[in-house]
Amino acid sequence: MKFQEYTLCKEIKQNLQELGYIKPTDIQYKAIPSILKGEDVLAIAQTGTGKTAAFVIPILEILYNRTRQKRHKQIQCVIMEPTRELVIQTARVCNQLAKQTSITTLGLLGGVEQDPQIAVLEKGVDILVATPGRLFDLISQGYVSLQNLKILAVDEADHMLDLGFINDIRQLLRHIPRYRQTLFFSATISPEIKDLAYSLVHKPVRIQISPKDPVSKNIDHFVSYIEMDDKRFFLEQFITSHSTNKILVFVRTKVRAERVKSAMERVGIATETIHGDKIQKERNQIMKQFSDGTIHVLIATDISARGVDIPNIDFVINYDLPDEVENYVHRIGRTGRGTQRGTSISFCSSSEKEMLQNIETFISKPISVLEIDKSTYKQTILESSEFRLPIKELLQEIDEIEIRKKKKKKK
Ligand code: AMP
Numbered sequence: 472m473k474f475q476e477y478t479l480c481k482e483i484k485q486n487l488q489e490l491g492y493i494k495p496t497d498i499q500y501k502a503i504p505s506i507l508k509g510e511d512v513l514a515i516a517q518t519g520t521g522k523t524a525a526f527v528i529p530i531l532e533i534l535y536n537r538t539r540q541k542r543h544k545q546i547q548c549v550i551m552e553p554t555r556e557l558v559i560q561t562a563r564v565c566n567q568l569a570k571q572t573s574i575t576t577l578g579l580l581g582g583v584e585q586d587p588q589i590a591v592l593e594k595g596v597d598i599l600v601a602t603p604g605r606l607f608d609l610i611s612q613g614y615v616s617l618q619n620l621k622i623l624a625v626d627e628a629d630h631m632l633d634l635g636f637i638n639d640i641r642q643l644l645r646h647i648p649r650y651r652q653t654l655f656f657s658a659t660i661s662p663e664i665k666d667l668a669y670s671l672v673h674k675p676v677r678i679q680i681s682p683k684d685p686v687s688k689n690i691d692h693f694v695s696y697i698e699m700d701d702k703r704f705f706l707e708q709f710i711t712s713h714s715t716n717k718i719l720v721f722v723r724t725k726v727r728a729e730r731v732k733s734a735m736e737r738v739g740i741a742t743e744t745i746h747g748d749k750i751q752k753e754r755n756q757i758m759k760q761f762s763d764g765t766i767h768v769l770i771a772t773d774i775s776a777r778g779v780d781i782p783n784i785d786f787v788i789n790y791d792l793p794d795e796v797e798n799y800v801h802r803i804g805r806t807g808r809g810t811q812r813g814t815s816i817s818f819c820s821s822s823e824k825e826m827l828q829n830i831e832t833f834i835s836k837p838i839s840v841l842e843i844d845k846s847t848y849k850q851t852i853l854e855s856s857e858f859r860l861p862i863k864e865l866l867q868e869i870d871e872i873e874i875r876k877k878k879k880k881k882k
Pocket of ligand 1: 491493494495499518519520522523524780808809810
């Protein structure tokens with residue numbers, strides 16, 4: 472069934488059409504009718520499946536019908552997100568899909584001044600998209616009241632747990648009505664997630680998208696065996712031979728991110744990094760530049776890039792394999808989004824083979840190996856620009872010595 476045949480107001484249908492959303496994705500097909508009926512939903516769906524719109528579309532439709540009857544704006548829906556980037560992204564989807572309606576959304580994030588946010592809150596908003604920190608700050612200062620909340624959505628719940636937000640979520644329950652609709656979305660399910668979910672939802676409809684294969688069908692993913700010290704040469708070669716593509720490179724730590732950046736700089740390749748040490752303004756700017764294509768290679772750590780929706784990423788390179796197996800799915804899920812296709816390659820060193828096995832167990836399949844034969848391996852290292860300069864200089868030096876020798880002989 473196409474979106475145009477759904478019972479949605481004409482404005483939302485028009486906005487869906489403008490975004491090029493013609494048919495619902497699996498998760499949207501399964502979640503939208505239940506949410507519209509007012510049911511609680513517990514959904515296991517990884518990012519890239521269209522899960523954001525799966526809750527935003529029905530939330531907007533519900534609020535559309537409610538705001539028509541209300542004169543005063545009150546916060547009717549809170550969408551909790553684990554990271555600032557996700558707040559920005561989800562608030563953007565809300566705004567895009569709510570165009571021409573009177574529904575307003577505010578993205579509440581920490582790390583930026585609170586006065587402009589307070590000014591918007593004082594005018595009144597329908598939807599708050601927030602990370603726990605700033606939301607609680609503003610609740611305690613009395614700028615946010617959630618007494619009339621109708622819908623609570625918790626997005627990327629597993630990541631909320633990873634970041635230690637479990638108590639914040641529980642604390643939130645003290646500020647919101649007991650009778651509400653709760654939508655709980657998580658990419659993975661664990662006993663802890665189940666506990667959290669069942670403490671929030673009431674008789675939920677359960678939805679699970681491709682449980683056996685958490686990797687989107689749109690992604691081709693491979694592994695190549697490359698030793699730790701050689702990885703930079705292979706990255707250099709990959710970037711050079713895909714100079715028009717958008718490439719996201721994952722590393723394990725902030726320090727590694729900066730090191731890889733410097734290694735690329737040495738061979739004349741411009742990249743940017745995004746990690747927890749960068750201030751929010753800088754992170755936003757880098758994300759914007761990567762989104763619009765000004766930067767074509769971004770080196771990221773897991774935390775900073777989780778859940779982030781950047782259009783048209785062609786390749787995800789796992790320069791380091793992730794410590795947490797779930798992160799493999801999140802990382803490669805940055806490409807092949809919506810209806811697009813994408814490719815991911817993991818560089819696996821001898822010391823990372825166990826991690827690879829764990830990932831394969833987690834996704835219940837072996838990852839196809841992109842074999843590199845010995846001579847190509849050597850060649851890739853030898854062809855690195857890192858060596859080109861010294862060799863040139865060396866040859867020049869040898870020439871000069873020869874000339875000097877000849878001159879001496881003549882004398
Ligand atoms: P998400 O899983 O919410 O991060 O969404 C992944 C990507 O899918 C985003 O870039 C969306 O714009 C895109 N998307 C979501 N729903 C649809 C749809 N019904 N048709 C086409 N693209 C979609």
